[in-house]
Amino acid sequence: MSLNIFICGVGGQGLVLLTSVIGDACAKSGKKIITGEMYGLSQRSGTVSVHLRIGEDAFSPLIPYGQADIIIALEATEALRYIEYLKKDGIILMNKRIMHPPIETSKIITSKGSKYITVEDIVSKLKNWTTNIAVVEALKLARESGNVNTENTVFLGCLSTLEIFPAEESNIRESISEAVPKKTVEQNLKAFELGKKSAHDALCTLVKCKDTP
Amino acid sequence: MVLKDVITKENKNAFMLCNEAIVRGALEADVKVVAFYPGAPTSEVLDTFSDALGNFDYQMEITTNEKVALEVCAGASFAGLRSLTAMKSVGANVASDTLFVLGYTGVRGGLVLVIADDPHAHSSQSEEDGRFFAPNAYLPMLEPSSPQEAKDMVKKAFEISERHRVPVIIRTVTRVNHQSGIVRLETFERKEFKKVKWKELKEEFTTLGEVARQKKLKMLERTARLAEEFEDSEFNIVENRDSDVGVIASSVSYLYVLEALKMLNLHGKVGILKLGTTFPLPKNVIKNFIRDLKKVVVAEELSPYLEKEIYAIAKGTNPSLVIFGKYSGTFSEAWEYNPNLVAKGIASAMGVEYPDYESVIREAKQLKAIIPDRYPTFCAGCPHRATFVALNQALRIQASKGQEHFFANDIGCYSMWVFPPISQSDTSLCMGASVGVANGLTHAIEERVVAAVGDSTFYHAAIPALIDAVHNGNKFTLLILDNSVTAMTGQQSNPSTEFTAGWKQGKKVSIEGICKAIGVEFLEIVDSYDVKNNVEVFRKALEFDGLSVVISRRECALYGDRNKRRRGEPIVPFYVDKSICKRPYMCLRTFYCPAYDVDEDQQPHISPELCDGCSVCSKLCPFQSIKRTEVKT
Numbered sequence: 042m043s044l045n046i047f048i049c050g051v052g053g054q055g056l057v058l059l060t061s062v063i064g065d066a067c068a069k070s071g072k073k074i075i076t077g078e079m080y081g082l083s084q085r086s087g088t089v090s091v092h093l094r095i096g097e098d099a100f101s102p103l104i105p106y107g108q109a110d111i112i113i114a115l116e117a118t119e120a121l122r123y124i125e126y127l128k129k130d131g132i133i134l135m136n137k138r139i140m141h142p143p144i145e146t147s148k149i150i151t152s153k154g155s156k157y158i159t160v161e162d163i164v165s166k167l168k169n170w171t172t173n174i175a176v177v178e179a180l181k182l183a184r185e186s187g188n189v190n191t192e193n194t195v196f197l198g199c200l201s202t203l204e205i206f207p208a209e210e211s212n213i214r215e216s217i218s219e220a221v222p223k224k225t226v227e228q229n230l231k232a233f234e235l236g237k238k239s240a241h242d243a244l245c246t247l248v249k250c251k252d253t254p
Numbered sequence: 255m256v257l258k259d260v261i262t263k264e265n266k267n268a269f270m271l272c273n274e275a276i277v278r279g280a281l282e283a284d285v286k287v288v289a290f291y292p293g294a295p296t297s298e299v300l301d302t303f304s305d306a307l308g309n310f311d312y313q314m315e316i317t318t319n320e321k322v323a324l325e326v327c328a329g330a331s332f333a334g335l336r337s338l339t340a341m342k343s344v345g346a347n348v349a350s351d352t353l354f355v356l357g358y359t360g361v362r363g364g365l366v367l368v369i370a371d372d373p374h375a376h377s378s379q380s381e382e383d384g385r386f387f388a389p390n391a392y393l394p395m396l397e398p399s400s401p402q403e404a405k406d407m408v409k410k411a412f413e414i415s416e417r418h419r420v421p422v423i424i425r426t427v428t429r430v431n432h433q434s435g436i437v438r439l440e441t442f443e444r445k446e447f448k449k450v451k452w453k454e455l456k457e458e459f460t461t462l463g464e465v466a467r468q469k470k471l472k473m474l475e476r477t478a479r480l481a482e483e484f485e486d487s488e489f490n491i492v493e494n495r496d497s498d499v500g501v502i503a504s505s506v507s508y509l510y511v512l513e514a515l516k517m518l519n520l521h522g523k524v525g526i527l528k529l530g531t532t533f534p535l536p537k538n539v540i541k542n543f544i545r546d547l548k549k550v551v552v553a554e555e556l557s558p559y560l561e562k563e564i565y566a567i568a569k570g571t572n573p574s575l576v577i578f579g580k581y582s583g584t585f586s587e588a589w590e591y592n593p594n595l596v597a598k599g600i601a602s603a604m605g606v607e608y609p610d611y612e613s614v615i616r617e618a619k620q621l622k623a624i625i626p627d628r629y630p631t632f633c634a635g636c637p638h639r640a641t642f643v644a645l646n647q648a649l650r651i652q653a654s655k656g657q658e659h660f661f662a663n664d665i666g667c668y669s670m671w672v673f674p675p676i677s678q679s680d681t682s683l684c685m686g687a688s689v690g691v692a693n694g695l696t697h698a699i700e701e702r703v704v705a706a707v708g709d710s711t712f713y714h715a716a717i718p719a720l721i722d723a724v725h726n727g728n729k730f731t732l733l734i735l736d737n738s739v740t741a742m743t744g745q746q747s748n749p750s751t752e753f754t755a756g757w758k759q760g761k762k763v764s765i766e767g768i769c770k771a772i773g774v775e776f777l778e779i780v781d782s783y784d785v786k787n788n789v790e791v792f793r794k795a796l797e798f799d800g801l802s803v804v805i806s807r808r809e810c811a812l813y814g815d816r817n818k819r820r821r822g823e824p825i826v827p828f829y830v831d832k833s834i835c836k837r838p839y840m841c842l843r844t845f846y847c848p849a850y851d852v853d854e855d856q857q858p859h860i861s862p863e864l865c866d867g868c869s870v871c872s873k874l875c876p877f878q879s880i881k882r883t884e885v886k887t
Contacts, residue, residue, distance in 0.1 A: 053633075061256065061269070061434075064269035064434055065268075068269040073435075073436055074269060074436060075400075075433065075435045076433065076434040077429055077433055079432065080432075087628060101593045102509065103429070103592050105513060105594050107609075107611065107614045118625045121625050122622060124618045124621060125614050140864070142627070143675060143848055144626055150856075157851070157852075158626065162624055166622070169621055170618075180863070219256060
């Protein structure tokens with residue numbers, strides 16, 4: 042059986058780099074992997090998504106609806122935007138961060154009573170699909186690592202703890218070190234560790250993880 | 255992407271984007287000259303060749319447009335060198351004048367042309383089916399479905415091209431170009447780059463009149479030879495011939511078919527013909543496949559290109575064959591496919607149930623009704639946003655004086671002006687069309703016509719239309735938005751950049767120099783960030799009784815960030831001083847910067863990790879409450 046991971050977020054959050062690191066780590070671990078990447082028109086601030094499939098019997102670069110085992114949402118609203126891909130009772134790893142698009146803010150200032158969407162709003166909707174939801178404060182952890190741009194690596198840390206994720210940790214660390222800018226390797230490895238730790242707090246009570254440290 | 259895998263001479267497996275695998279295939283095939291104009295979904299072919307340039311001795315050009323790119327390749331190929339270009343299908347339209355004659359003239363060194371379609375118009379103005387270039391120009395075409403196959407086909411294409419002296423098209427779609435997977439890398443040797451003596455080659459590459467008539471006959475003979483050869487091609491694969499139901503598929507649809515059969519528990523129970531050589535088609539392979547079938551499903555995106563041929567072949571071979579495709583209403587010619595949609599099609603042919611996905615989508619749709627749309631928009635710090643804020647103010651002033659306007663947009667990051675909440679464009683067609691359309695509109699409408707075009711698009715296709723405007727005395731206003739790079743496709747260099755491919759030093763081609771040389775009388779150059787000054791400049795340009803051109807110049811924010819990082823300069827964000835802010839929302843109302851939101855006190859707030867420090871919003875605030883963060887030293 043293949044492992045299907047749907048990654049989504051906002052342009053600029055490093056989804057493509059994250060995909061490349063996961064793919065490289067899987068290649069190093071001898072796993073077959075196929076991905077379909079969709080980055081639309083804008084370099085920044087648009088919605089970005091990646092279908093990532095590990096295993097011998099994954100043929101299509103797109104995950105069929107309702108067959109993703111995991112959604113990784115680097116931005117909270119994006120978890121809900123692609124919910125049709127997640128299987129019922131699948132796992133959601135989502136950022137606590139919301140990046141309000143300009144169209145939402147323009148409504149707030151022009152129409153009275155208009156309110157921003159909240160993480161609570163999103164989680165309450167997601168619960169109709171699954172209760173395996175881990176909310177990660179990735180931006181805070183990225184700051185803690187010393188580089189605010191490492192949210193993607195925080196999530197890779199979370200993902201690596203799951204028992205169903207097959208790439209070996211030594212390979213993941215090596216792939217990170219090869220893929221990120223030289224100056225940021227240390228920060229990224231720290232973000233990876235922080236991600237692992239946060240997963241143990243938020244996720245491993247819900248689903249099976251590799252041995253706790 | 256990991257460049258080391260593209261350039262390694264090691265024999266190993268690597269995880270690669272299809273566009274990188276195309277580059278790898280070309281390097282293994284000893285390509286010597288490559289030329290491109292960037293365009294999604296092929297841009298990473300250009301980027302990868304540019305990044306790898308220091309490691310090999312191939313020549314590379316990032317050209318002004320796709321036609322020039324193909325001609326660069328043709329020139330090199332005439333002299334016997336292997337060459338490659340890649341373009342999106344709308345780019346192939348631009349290159350098509352050259353493309354069609356190359357079928358007549360033929361080539362010498364292998365010439366491979368990647369044409370990428372974009373079903374679903376993810377990043378294009380249309381859902382074009384580029385496959386029709388192949389039969390129309392009598393050029394052989396191969397269609398990969400995966401990165402591995404793309405690499406194999408590129409290598410084979412060079413060989414076919416040289417053997418038959420003809421350019422070979424590799425036709426892809428977005429879901430192939432932007433697909434990554436495990437690719438087998440092979441060791442390779444590269445011959446030293448050497449110039450040749452033309453007089454020793456003794457060949458002509460011409461076509462006209464009687465020459466063309468003779469070459470047409472040769473072209474038909476060549477196509478017949480190719481058709482025969484493709485009957486035995488390793489790229490056409492038949493699986494499970496014993497069934498009386500079959501599926502014929504090509505490109506990414508083949509992968510959807512495999513996935514769909516798994517979903518339907520039909521794996522191994524249905525025959526599959528995977529076509530890789532889609533021009534000329536291997537008619538005998540198709541004939542043999544359909545001869546004993548009762549039903550066949552044709553899975554291909556966009557037009558019924560294969561399906562039409564299959565109908566024609568079935569007429570003589572198996573007239574009672576039931577064909578499930580677009581004519582039967584099983585599939586649509588619109589939009590891209592996916593595994594679920596293909597499963598539904600196959601299920602209808604087989605008369606079996608398919609996994610219900612419509613209800614999944616319906617349920618999801620209900621849940622996500624609460625989330626806001628996230629349209630593409632200008633990045634934080636984007637100079638285009640500042641230009642358009644000033645332009646809008648100028649247009650409002652002119653409107654109060656009774657001058658209405660028409661806005662002709664073009665293709666580039668400034669196309670974002672089309673999307674909500676801004677939605678301010680009257681036309682947006684294709685590369686360079688804003689200026690051509692403006693010429694026509696000046697004859698037809700009473701309003702002042704304003705056109706906008708970026709630097710790269712200006713060089714690409716707008717210059718002829720601007721010359722036309724000067725020559726004919728057409729009166730309109732053209733904004734040339736010069737942000738130094740081809741930003742939308744990933745900040746590739748262009749003649750407005752001081753670099754060329756591989757970030758080698760290049761000579762900048764002056765946009766104002768071109769405008770002056772062709773006789774533009776009203777020409778102003780402004781800094782995009784200087785909104786206050788620019789309002790007045792734009793206003794004068796709108797009032798000018800003739801053709802007025804304003805070059806709004808400031809480097810792309812992302813490119814600027816890259817340069818800052820290289821120089822070790824910090825990006826210093828701004829913040830809103832809440833003690834001064836009186837919430838007139840001038841910073842939000844027209845500016846729509848993604849670094850902004852409003853906080854719990856309804857006051858504007860800037861996210862420091864998103865702010866680019868461009869300072870433009872601070873100049874819009876009537877209370878000077880937007881300030882630069884103190885830099886700790």
